[in-house]
Amino acid sequence: MTSTDWTPERFDRIADFWAERLVLESAALDVYGELAEKPLGPEQLATRLKLDPRAALLFLDALAGLGLLTKMGRRYTNSPAAERYLVPSSPDYLGHRLISARNDWQLWSQLAESLRTGERQRDARIFRDDPEAARPLLLSLHRNARSRATDILDRGLIDLSKRRRLLDLGGGAGTYSVVFCRAHPQLQVTLVDRPIAAALARDVVTSAGLEERITVLDTDVDERELPSIYDFIWISNVIHSRSFNANRALFERLYRRTQAGGEIAVHDIIMEEDRTQPASGAVFSVHMLLSNGVGRCYTYHDVHTWLTGAGFRDVRWVRDESDYSIVTGRR
Numbered sequence: 351m352t353s354t355d356w357t358p359e360r361f362d363r364i365a366d367f368w369a370e371r372l373v374l375e376s377a378a379l380d381v382y383g384e385l386a387e388k389p390l391g392p393e394q395l396a397t398r399l400k401l402d403p404r405a406a407l408l409f410l411d412a413l414a415g416l417g418l419l420t421k422m423g424r425r426y427t428n429s430p431a432a433e434r435y436l437v438p439s440s441p442d443y444l445g446h447r448l449i450s451a452r453n454d455w456q457l458w459s460q461l462a463e464s465l466r467t468g469e470r471q472r473d474a475r476i477f478r479d480d481p482e483a484a485r486p487l488l489l490s491l492h493r494n495a496r497s498r499a500t501d502i503l504d505r506g507l508i509d510l511s512k513r514r515r516l517l518d519l520g521g522g523a524g525t526y527s528v529v530f531c532r533a534h535p536q537l538q539v540t541l542v543d544r545p546i547a548a549a550l551a552r553d554v555v556t557s558a559g560l561e562e563r564i565t566v567l568d569t570d571v572d573e574r575e576l577p578s579i580y581d582f583i584w585i586s587n588v589i590h591s592r593s594f595n596a597n598r599a600l601f602e603r604l605y606r607r608t609q610a611g612g613e614i615a616v617h618d619i620i621m622e623e624d625r626t627q628p629a630s631g632a633v634f635s636v637h638m639l640l641s642n643g644v645g646r647c648y649t650y651h652d653v654h655t656w657l658t659g660a661g662f663r664d665v666r667w668v669r670d671e672s673d674y675s676i677v678t679g680r681r
């Protein structure tokens with residue numbers, strides 16, 4: 351997301367959202383999964399997708415016009431791009447990202463209300479109470495985090511070579527746990543998350559064949575204490591969903607869970623002091639306003655305050671060219 355190239359074309363692109371919305375809806379309806387086996391006519395598709403026949407025709411022709419479907423006579427089939435990215439059985443499937451964006455679209459339609467009242471617009475706390483929304487979001491984070499996790503190790507942004515027991519707090523689908531374990535055979539990991547994510551993480555850990563080395567705990571860390579056995583705590587994409595004071599309290603507890611000589615690493619979009627950059631973090635903070643009403647992206651100074659207040663020392667901001675960065679501290 352750049353903050354400088356404000357041309358008339360960019361404003362046009364922003365106003366031109368109809369095609370985007372059609373694509374998001376098509377992924378949520380799984381048009382492409384229906385067409386994975388063989389071409390189908392509009393009536394068959396309308397029946398399978400439970401759509402009005404005339405509306406289905408307009409919808410399918412628009413998707414064909416956009417190049418996601420190919421129209422052959424009266425029948426439709428997936429284009430090569432749809433076959434690769436939008437059929438759920440494809441290894442390159444990225445429909446979770448689109449389905450999750452579609453869920454966010456409903457939320458963002460209520461922006462005016464949040465701006466007026468300062469209140470969140472989602473009733474359910476997504477990761478706690480809303481599996482239908484949480485699963486595609488976690489799977490889409492999983493897809494993106496795989497390369498980020500590898501990159502973090504390749505660039506030496508954290509050093510796990512001498513670590514033995516890692517806590518992956520709010521570990522989601524288990525992406526970081528799996529990548530870290532594969533790279534460091536001496537590592538034992540405990541992934542802690544709430545039930546929806548923990549169930550997903552168990553599947554990911556099992557398919558990676560790492561059940562012996564990664565223990566998945568269904569635990570809300572605000573409600574249950576953890577043992578004090580960890581020499582590395584990894585906390586990725588969690589602080590932005592919490593209030594300043596909830597984070598302060600969490601790091602005080604985590605300090606007590608870290609062994610002497612152990613380390614903590616906080617991975618998130620860490621904001622510059624004026625809180626406008628990275629722009630993706632400033633925009634994400636508005637998403638947190640809409641989504642849970644208490645979170646936001648925090649500055650290095652904020653994280654430094656929590657970590658040093660809890661007792662961690664040698665606090666450092668480890669940055670690369672990504673909008674995400676890491677703040678580390680030692681006990």
Ligand SMILES: C[S@@+](CC[C@H](N)C(=O)[O-])C[C@H]1O[C@@H](n2cnc3c(N)ncnc32)[C@H](O)[C@@H]1O
Pocket residue numbers: 477478491492495519520521522523525542543544547569570571572585586587588591
């Ligand atoms: C945005 S996801 C991040 C997943 C993963 N760490 C990553 O970076 O891709 C945040 C995760 O933190 C978990 N989480 C947030 N607060 C938590 C708490 N108090 N106890 C356990 N898990 C929590 C959520 O359930 C969710 O799975």
